[in-house]
Amino acid sequence: MNRTMETAVSSVTARPAPSRLAYYVKNRWLYLLLLPGLLYFIVFKYLPMWGIVIAFMDYQPFLGVMGSPWVGFEHFEMLVTDPSFIMLFRNTLILAVYNILFFFPLPIVVALLLHEVRHSLYKRLVQTVIYVPHFVSWVIVIGIAYIFFTTEGGLVNELIAFLGGDKIPFLTSSGWFRTMIMSEIVWKETGWGTIIFLAAIAGVDPQLYEAARMDGAGRVRQLWHVTLPAIRSTIVILLILRLGNFLDTGFEQIFLSLNATTREVGEVFDTYVYRLGLQEGRYSYSTAIGLFKSVIGLIMLAGANYLAKRLGEEGVY
Amino acid sequence: MIESRALSYRLIDALIYGALFMLALVMAIPFLYIIAGSFASPSEYLNKTFLLFPTEFSFEAYRFIFSSGTFVSSLLVSIYITVIGTAVNLFFTVTMAYPLARRDLRHRRAIMLGVLFTMLFSGGIIPLFLVVKGLGLLDSLWSLMLPVAVSPFYLIILKNFFQQLPDGIEESAKIDGCNELQILFRIVLPLSIPAIATFSLFYAVMHWNTFFHAIMFINDSGKWPIQVLLRQVVIISSGVFETTGGSDVVPPGQTVKMAVIVVSTIPIMLVYPFLQKHFAQGVLLGSVKG
Numbered sequence: 164m165n166r167t168m169e170t171a172v173s174s175v176t177a178r179p180a181p182s183r184l185a186y187y188v189k190n191r192w193l194y195l196l197l198l199p200g201l202l203y204f205i206v207f208k209y210l211p212m213w214g215i216v217i218a219f220m221d222y223q224p225f226l227g228v229m230g231s232p233w234v235g236f237e238h239f240e241m242l243v244t245d246p247s248f249i250m251l252f253r254n255t256l257i258l259a260v261y262n263i264l265f266f267f268p269l270p271i272v273v274a275l276l277l278h279e280v281r282h283s284l285y286k287r288l289v290q291t292v293i294y295v296p297h298f299v300s301w302v303i304v305i306g307i308a309y310i311f312f313t314t315e316g317g318l319v320n321e322l323i324a325f326l327g328g329d330k331i332p333f334l335t336s337s338g339w340f341r342t343m344i345m346s347e348i349v350w351k352e353t354g355w356g357t358i359i360f361l362a363a364i365a366g367v368d369p370q371l372y373e374a375a376r377m378d379g380a381g382r383v384r385q386l387w388h389v390t391l392p393a394i395r396s397t398i399v400i401l402l403i404l405r406l407g408n409f410l411d412t413g414f415e416q417i418f419l420s421l422n423a424t425t426r427e428v429g430e431v432f433d434t435y436v437y438r439l440g441l442q443e444g445r446y447s448y449s450t451a452i453g454l455f456k457s458v459i460g461l462i463m464l465a466g467a468n469y470l471a472k473r474l475g476e477e478g479v480y
Numbered sequence: 481m482i483e484s485r486a487l488s489y490r491l492i493d494a495l496i497y498g499a500l501f502m503l504a505l506v507m508a509i510p511f512l513y514i515i516a517g518s519f520a521s522p523s524e525y526l527n528k529t530f531l532l533f534p535t536e537f538s539f540e541a542y543r544f545i546f547s548s549g550t551f552v553s554s555l556l557v558s559i560y561i562t563v564i565g566t567a568v569n570l571f572f573t574v575t576m577a578y579p580l581a582r583r584d585l586r587h588r589r590a591i592m593l594g595v596l597f598t599m600l601f602s603g604g605i606i607p608l609f610l611v612v613k614g615l616g617l618l619d620s621l622w623s624l625m626l627p628v629a630v631s632p633f634y635l636i637i638l639k640n641f642f643q644q645l646p647d648g649i650e651e652s653a654k655i656d657g658c659n660e661l662q663i664l665f666r667i668v669l670p671l672s673i674p675a676i677a678t679f680s681l682f683y684a685v686m687h688w689n690t691f692f693h694a695i696m697f698i699n700d701s702g703k704w705p706i707q708v709l710l711r712q713v714v715i716i717s718s719g720v721f722e723t724t725g726g727s728d729v730v731p732p733g734q735t736v737k738m739a740v741i742v743v744s745t746i747p748i749m750l751v752y753p754f755l756q757k758h759f760a761q762g763v764l765l766g767s768v769k770g
Contacts, residue, residue, distance in 0.1 A: 186586065192660035193579040197591070200576025200630055204594060207627045210611050211603025217610075228610075273503065279496050291756065292504040295511070298748045298755070300689035302707045306714035306741055307510045310517075316734060318513065354507060382492065407600065415692050419715055433605075440606040441696060453604030461601055 218451035224444075231447075238451035247435065255431040258412045261341060266348050267405065270356025271398065275386065277357060278364050293354025301415040304351050308343065309334060340425045347416065363397040364390055399476045407464030407479075410456050432456045511745075518542070518738035522731050540731045541739035550701070550709065551740070557621065558706040562687040562747075565625040569683040570676065572629040573638055578664050580635075581642035592636075599632050605696065612697055623697035624690055624705065631686075634679050641675050642668065681755050688747055706744045713740050 187194060218238055220231040242248055273293070280286040296304065311318050312333040320330045333339045371389050380388065414433040421429045432452060440449030468478040517525065521538035545551045579585055580592065602608075608627065617623040645668065653663045669676070691707040698704060714737045 193582060193585060196575045196660065196664065197579045200572050203572055203629045204598065207608070207611065208598040208602065211607035214603050214607025214610055217607065276496050276500055280500065285497065289500045289504045293507045294756065295752065296507055298685055298752060299745055300691060300707050302691055302710045303741055303745060306710060306737065307514060309715055310514065310734065310737060311510065350507065419711060436605060441609060446606050446610065450604060450606040453606060457601055457604060464600065
């Protein structure tokens with residue numbers, strides 16, 4: 164059966180103008196394989212994108228997307244005049260800037276340090292340990308933070324008390340919120356972040372180092388003139404990607420860390436969308452907020468990419 | 481001159497080694513402390529503040545949490561979505577990556593662009609929620625597996641991997657009368673086992689850690705995966721166990737929290753050594769271009 168099909172198909176394709184249909188018949192198995200994946204992207208990626216239209220509607224669940232009335236940009240006007248808007252924007256922006264200032268350079272520094280280690284066993288040991296936190300969930304990371312920093316018997320506060328200081332409410336004070344968030348990110352992701360830079364460093368031709376040494380370059384000069392230029396494009400690409408996700412503050416972490424006392428400094432776009440949309444059922448308004456954030460992300464990505472290309476670096480697209 | 485240079489060299493080395501040691505310590509101590517604390521006996525826990533090494537071991541906290549139906553059921557839920565979810569991931573990712581690895585496939589470019597675009601832009605959480613709701617998946621464990629069936633990132637890496645396989649093998653299989661399905665399952669997949677194993681592990685970790693989708697899509701506390709329960713116990717400190725715990729003696733809250741954290745981290749630690757072997761490749765191949 165199969166064999167006869169095969170010969171039939173090849174005789175079709177041998178004709179001077181093979182029809183379109185014949186091509187799909189010949190490659191039917193490939194397209195059949197493609198089907199589940201395509202269906203996934205259509206249903207779970209593109210259907211939600213189409214669902215963005217509800218940002219311009221007054222969506223009522225019982226009327227559905229087709230039946231709900233259009234309201235144009237009403238929700239966006241509402242957003243800009245929302246008293247929470249400034250707070251959300253400020254909180255998101257501050258965390259994003261902190262992330263780039265305090266977290267982004269760390270993996271680079273650690274990768275450079277690891278590169279200087281000559282005992283491969285020691286190097287691997289350190290790597291093994293510092294990659295682990297990446298794989299545990301945010302729930303666990305924040306759970307551990309709670310256990311360490313609580314004022315009721317937490318290790319850190321017990322130590323402070325032991326040394327004669329006053330206990331600090333790390334978890335329920337707005338002053339400590341951002342510090343805690345940043346420390347958690349540093350703890351969880353610094354090690355993992357080094358991988359990509361280590362890989363870039365590993366790609367450097369050893370002859371370059373040899374030549375540099377011949378010319379009398381010491382350790383610092385080798386670092387400055389050989390290693391850093393080698394990872395520069397990696398740094399730029401990661402920075403661009405980071406800017407593309409600039410306003411993504413990481414829903415899970417913030418959501419899990421928020422409480423009544425930290426909401427004022429901790430509420431960001433993502434958590435606000437969740438609270439309004441899913442807990443208060445304001446679907447249209449929260450979709451509009453989400454869209455606003457996504458569009459800013461796209462613009463930032465395009466801008467950063469353009470800038471990188473102008474500076475003579477390879478962009479991400 | 482040379483002497484002093486060698487000395488400063490060694491001094492810098494010592495500083496670097498020391499700094500890295502401190503870093504590793506900072507990453508490791510929280511885990512060690514949690515593990516030690518979970519085994520500490522109630523009396524010891526209440527009397528000392530720091531116990532990196534408990535002097536008397538006690539399994540009280542573990543006995544307590546495993547006597548709770550809620551805890552065991554959420555462990556089972558997590559195991560279920562991890563196993564089935566990973567199988568779903570592999571099916572969708574492999575079947576899609578294979579045709580896309582064919583350079584001559586029509587519409588390939590359009591499909592790849594469509595995939596790439598989803599990495600830059602998404603509909604957001606509310607439209608996704610409405611889609612899942614519309615499909616009737618709310619409160620079903622499928623809502624934790626289907627919406628994450630394909631990671632565009634892994635799809636592209638796997639596609640690139642398939643492209644690297646020599647064309648000759650497929651050609652000769654075709655001549656021998658294999659159709660595309662047979663080529664994929666009998667020839668390409670057996671050649672790709674290391675790559676597939678890597679993706680399974682990463683997908684499995686993702687499912688084990690799933691939290692956001694669970695709080696979005698699952699209301700029924702009987703279907704909570706472990707991470708959601710973990711939040712209730714450790715962060716909110718709600719009395720999940722008080723009502724369901726079957727043990728007579730209630731161990732101190734902190735040791736119970738620690739035991740819960742340890743149990744839910746064990747699976748990650750079990751796969752970690754296998755994951756580690758493939759890190760660099762996995763991240764590197766992701767030069768997402770083409």
